[in-house]
Amino acid sequence: MIFRLLFPYPHICLFTDDCIIYRKIQEIGDTNMLQLDLSAVLHWCQNWCMELNLNKCKHMHVACQPTNGRMYTINNVHIGTISTYKYLGVFLTSYLTWNAHIDYIANKPSCSLGYIRHNFSLAPPNLKRLxxxxxxxxxxxxxxxxxxxxxxxxxxxxxxxxxxMKSLLGLEALSLHWKTSHLSFSFHMLSITHLKLGLL
Known part of the structure; x- marks a missing residue:
């Protein structure tokens, strides 16, 4: 039954119980097509005796500059407009900035750091590494x-x-020599620096 929804509408992404409908909006006709996509999803749900949670249905316009986007509806109910949305663990924003996502992934480990500091302060280094x-x-x-x-x-x-974390393990903080930018922090530096300092 999922195939019947996906086949005629390539602008639909499904993951478990989440559904995202997207379109590149260049003219008024594109907004009309997006509204038709929403109506198609509603029709599919009605055919299979399913209901959409309209309180969780949101609309986000992604662009480099602010625009007066169109209001979309499902079953004559206006969909709320948002500027930030968490999808599959990633915070997406209307302007495609990563401040919200980085704040989230920085604060979440901070909670774990506090837990480790409180409960494993006397633990051996190999346990702290783990x-x-x-x-x-x-x-x-x-x-x-x-x-x-x-x-x-x-x-x-x-x-x-x-x-x-290095301070918690009794190791020196990253020196300026090891500081970098872009994805090398996540991929290369998290591996190379840890090898240099004996964390891996």
């Missing part, structure tokens, strides 16, 4: 393939979390 690789590192690398850091403040925010 806790780091289990609780901290995966959060710092979450969806790193889709965001590319070019802002120094965001890079420093992630480095602060890593340096705090």
């Amino acid at each position: 806790l780091y690789k289990t609780l901290i590192r995966p959060e710092l690398e979450r969806a790193s393939a889709v965001w590319d850091l070019s802002q120094a403040n965001l890079i420093n925010l992630l480095e602060k979390v890593q340096n705090t």
Whole structure:
């Protein structure tokens, strides 16, 4: 039954119980097509005796500059407009900035750091390394393939979390020699620096 929904509408992405409908809007006709897509999803749900949770249905316009986007409806109910949305663990914004996502992945390991500091302060280094690789590192690398850091403040925010963990392990913080930008922090530096400092 999913195939009947996807086949005529290539602008639909499904993941478990989530559904995203997207279109590139260049003219008024594109907005009309998007509204037709929404109506098609509603019709599909009605055919299979399913209901959409309209409170969770949201609309987000992605553009480099603010625009007066069209209001969309499902079953004559207006869909709320948002500027930030968490999808599959990644915070997407209307202007495609990564501040919200980096704040999230930096704060979540900080909670784990506090837990480790409180409960494992006297633990041996090898246990702390295991806790780091289990609780901290995966959060710092979450969806790193889709965001590319070019802002120094965001890079420093992630480095602060890593340096705090090194301090907890009794190791020196990252020196300026090892600081970098873009995805090398997530991929190369998280591996190379840890090898240099004996974290891996």
